[in-house]
Structure formats: structure tokens, C-alpha cells
Amino acid sequence: MENVLRANRAFYDAFEDYDIDLMQEVWSDADYSRCTHPGWKTMYGWTAIRQGWEGIFSGPVRMKFDLRNVEADIIGDIAVVSLTEEIVSVGAAGTDRYMVVASNVFERKVDRWSMILHHGSAYSLPETSPRFN
Amino acid sequence: MENVLRANRAFYDAFEDYDIDLMQEVWSDADYSRCTHPGWKTMYGWTAIRQGWEGIFSGPVRMKFDLRNVEADIIGDIAVVSLTEEIVSVGAAGTDRYMVVASNVFERKVDRWSMILHHGSAYSLPETSPRFN
Numbered sequence: 001m002e003n004v005l006r007a008n009r010a011f012y013d014a015f016e017d018y019d020i021d022l023m024q025e026v027w028s029d030a031d032y033s034r035c036t037h038p039g040w041k042t043m044y045g046w047t048a049i050r051q052g053w054e055g056i057f058s059g060p061v062r063m064k065f066d067l068r069n070v071e072a073d074i075i076g077d078i079a080v081v082s083l084t085e086e087i088v089s090v091g092a093a094g095t096d097r098y099m100v101v102a103s104n105v106f107e108r109k110v111d112r113w114s115m116i117l118h119h120g121s122a123y124s125l126p127e128t129s130p131r132f133n
Numbered sequence: 134m135e136n137v138l139r140a141n142r143a144f145y146d147a148f149e150d151y152d153i154d155l156m157q158e159v160w161s162d163a164d165y166s167r168c169t170h171p172g173w174k175t176m177y178g179w180t181a182i183r184q185g186w187e188g189i190f191s192g193p194v195r196m197k198f199d200l201r202n203v204e205a206d207i208i209g210d211i212a213v214v215s216l217t218e219e220i221v222s223v224g225a226a227g228t229d230r231y232m233v234v235a236s237n238v239f240e241r242k243v244d245r246w247s248m249i250l251h252h253g254s255a256y257s258l259p260e261t262s263p264r265f266n
Contacts, residue, residue: 032206034215034236039256042215042234044204071177073165075240078211080250082167082175101175103167103236103252107208117213119236121254123172 004072004079007106007113012065012085018057024050028107028114036119038100061091077108085120099123137205137212140239140246145198145218151190157183161240161247169252171233194224210241218253232256 007026014022027033029046036042037056043049066086073080085100105117140159147155160166162179169175170189176182199219206213218233238250 032204032208032213034204034213036215036234036236036252036254038254040234041217041256042202042204042236044215069175071165071167071175075165075249076210078208080165080167080238082169082177084174101169101173103169103175103250105213105238105250116208117236117238119169119252119254121169121171121252123174 001072001074004074004081004106004113005070007079007115008070008072008081008083008104009067011104011115011118012067016062016064018062020050020053020057023053026115028109028116030107030116033116035117036121038120038122042119059091061089063087063089079106079108079113080104081106134205134207137207137214137239137246138203140212140248141203141205141214141216141237142200144237144248144251145200149195149197151195153183153186153190156186159248161242161249163240163247163249166249167252168250169254171253171255175252192224194222196220196222212239212241212246213237214239 011026014026027046031045033046034042034044035049043052068084068086070083081104083102085102087098089096100120100122102120106113107116144159147159160179164178166179166182167175167177168182176185201217201219203216214237216235218235220231222229233253233255235253239246240249
């Protein structure tokens with residue numbers, strides 16, 4: 001379980017650092033990998049997912065994640081992690097805070113856990129808060 | 134794969150019929166089951182998930198689902214299905230149409246596939262459209 005939580009944290013470290021190489025290490029390069037950011041359509045396969053990250057990482061906004069309510073379970077060779085992301089984002093419009101709930105699924109490889117699914121969605125956003133996307 | 138798609142469709146049939154017994158048949162009763170509706174926090178375990186469905190099913194809104202972009206993969210004893218839900222909802226305020234992207238994960242049991250994760254999120258909602266929740 002410790003390795004699952006480490007893989008999960010590595011995902012957010014790569015996100016915070018806007019580091020596409022670290023992000024690529026976190027993800028499985030399988031065609032069945034899929035990623036859904038809040039407000040986005042689902043992207044299939046690492047090639048499309050990587051393009052999504054490159055788009056996010058090329059933008060001016062920087063984000064920090066506090067992870068809450070982390071629930072991790074291993075089911076055979078799959079691990080499912082659900083959590084709440086408390087996000088502080090800093091961009092041209094100033095600082096914003098919001099919450100995202102995420103489902104992260106990892107596949108067990110020989111020596112590591114690789115992400116095969118990330119699905120995030122906003123919740124309880126005050127009306128005055130900008131949408132995440 | 135046919136059985137996975139059948140289990141996936143059974144989930145939406147139970148949703149359309151507002152049938153809590155059919156919904157219970159679709160889901161695993163495991164503690165590690167989790168469900169995130171658009172705009173909601175994540176619910177853990179079938180007991181909490183069932184309460185969520187009972188709340189939805191006790192409301193006045195009825196929904197019909199057309200499933201688009203269905204991408205299903207079997208990874209060991211887990212199946213992952215991603216798709217777009219084209220929803221027509223009918224309630225006191227009239228008819229509304231909107232799109233939700235969903236990640237559905239099923240666990241292989243001896244003779245069937247049981248849902249262990251549903252995560253839905255809205256996308257591309259026009260500003261004038263009501264939020265799903």
C-alpha cells in the first residue's frame with residue numbers, strides 16, 4: 001500500500017512541478033490509459049493525455065495540492081485511490097482556492113504502480129469561483 | 134468484453150428505471166466501492182452509495198441516457214469503461230439536455246462483473262444550463 005500512496009503522491013508532485021518527464025514516469029503508456037480533468041472530455045491513451053498535460057503546463061497558472069480523505073485499496077493488480085484535492089492556484093488573476101474530488105487508478109507493473117486512470121471533478125464551488133478549466 | 138458492456142448497460146438501465154434493487158445488483162457491496170456524481174463528493178462503500186441513489190431516485194427528475202464514445206478495456210480482473218452520457222432529464226422545470234463524462238470500473242466476480250467505481254463529471258455546460266446536481 002505504501003508504494004501505491006507513493007505513486008499517487010508522485011502524480012501530484014509532477015503536477016505541482018509542471019514536469020512532463022516526471023508525469024510520463026507516473027503514467028502507463030498503454031492505449032487504455034485515460035484522463036479526465038474537471039470540465040474536460042476524457043482523453044484516451046498516453047499520447048493524448050500527454051498533450052493535455054503539455055497544454056496545462058504551458059499555461060501561466062501554478063497549483064499546489066493538499067490531499068485529503070485519501071482512500072486507497074488494492075484489488076488484485078489494480079489500486080484505486082480516491083481523494084479530495086485542496087488546490088491553491090496562482091495565476092494572472094491572482095490566487096484562487098477550490099476543491100476537486102479525484103479517482104486515480106494504478107496498474108501493478110513488475111516493480112512499480114503505473115497510473116491508468118485519473119478522473120477529477122469540481123464540487124461545491126461557490127458561484128463566484130471561476131471554473132477549474 | 135460483451136459481459137462488461139452488459140454490466141455497464143445494466144447500470145444505466147437501473148438509473149433510468151430508478152430501480153434501487155437493480156442498482157444494488159450492478160454494484161459490488163464491497164467497502165472499497167466508491168461513487169462520485171457530478172458536483173458531489175465521493176461516497177465510499179455500498180451503504181453510503183445506496184443512500185446516494187435513494188436520494189436521487191426519490192427526486193422528481195427522470196433521466197434517459199444515450200451512451201457515446203464507449204471505450205472498454207479489461208485489465209486482469211478489472212474492467213474500465215469510459216464514455217460520454219448524453220442525458221435528457223425531465224423534471225418540474227421542464228426538459229434539459231446535457232453531457233456527462235463517466236469512468237466506470239468493474240471487478241470480475243465468479244460469474245459476473247460488479248461495479249466498484251463510478252465517477253461522472255459535467256463538461257462544456259453552457260452558462261445558462263443548470264448544474265447536474
